[in-house]
Amino acid sequence: MIGIVTRHVEQFAALMNAGGAAMWILFFLNLLLWYSLGHRHFSLRRQSRHNVRRLVTKHMREGDKRKRRGILDHAIVDALRAASEARGIGRKPRKHVYDALWPYQRRIKEYSVVVKTIVMMAPLIGLLGTVIGMIETFDALQSSAMFSQGDSISGGISKALFTTELGLMVAVPGLIIGRRLERKERGFAMEFEQLTNIICAQEQTDAA
Numbered sequence: 001m002i003g004i005v006t007r008h009v010e011q012f013a014a015l016m017n018a019g020g021a022a023m024w025i026l027f028f029l030n031l032l033l034w035y036s037l038g039h040r041h042f043s044l045r046r047q048s049r050h051n052v053r054r055l056v057t058k059h060m061r062e063g064d065k066r067k068r069r070g071i072l073d074h075a076i077v078d079a080l081r082a083a084s085e086a087r088g089i090g091r092k093p094r095k096h097v098y099d100a101l102w103p104y105q106r107r108i109k110e111y112s113v114v115v116k117t118i119v120m121m122a123p124l125i126g127l128l129g130t131v132i133g134m135i136e137t138f139d140a141l142q143s144s145a146m147f148s149q150g151d152s153i154s155g156g157i158s159k160a161l162f163t164t165e166l167g168l169m170v171a172v173p174g175l176i177i178g179r180r181l182e183r184k185e186r187g188f189a190m191e192f193e194q195l196t197n198i199i200c201a202q203e204q205t206d207a208a
Contacts, residue, residue, distance in 0.1 A: 037174065071107065130160040
């Protein structure tokens with residue numbers, strides 16, 4: 001078993017080394033990309049099909065007895081608590097609710113810049129590997145005799161193809177999944193704004 005694993009590791013290392021330093025850079029960027037996508041996926045889970053108004057009503061009626069399932073439930077609880085504190089000191093609740101929701105606004109944006117940066121960088125690094133591979137190919141054409149050029153030329157072309165392929169393999173899934181998570185992020189931002197308006201409107205109704 002250990003021998004099989006060792007053989008696969010050696011084959012993987014040989015494949016990566018065949019593509020040069022750009023391949024290793026893309027490999028580690030790919031790991032960071034999928035970690036960032038996974039983090040955003042779990043952070044942006046809604047865990048409820050009800051709309052914001054209904055969730056607010058349920059939390060106001062059930063209080064701390066209601067189970068908190070996702071980020072929106074936690075945000076509603078903190079927003080209602082902030083509004084209650086503002087009411088207790090005679091202040092308008094909107095600013096207090098905004099302050100309570102600020103950590104959630106930051107949370108839904110975590111790693112979004114990392115994902116966008118890697119998606120943009122990966123094809124460029126793949127292109128850089130392509131350029132390096134082609135330079136080595138032309139160096140082989142200049143420095144080798146015609147009958148001895150085969151290995152050098154094929155090695156340079158392989159490096160160019162490996163890095164280009166891996167750069168696209170990193171960027172394309174990251175772009176597709178990243179866009180989907182961005183839509184979820186915008187949805188949460190709109191729900192947080194709606195939550196603020198609902199709570200402030202409720203406070204005005206109670207005051208009247």
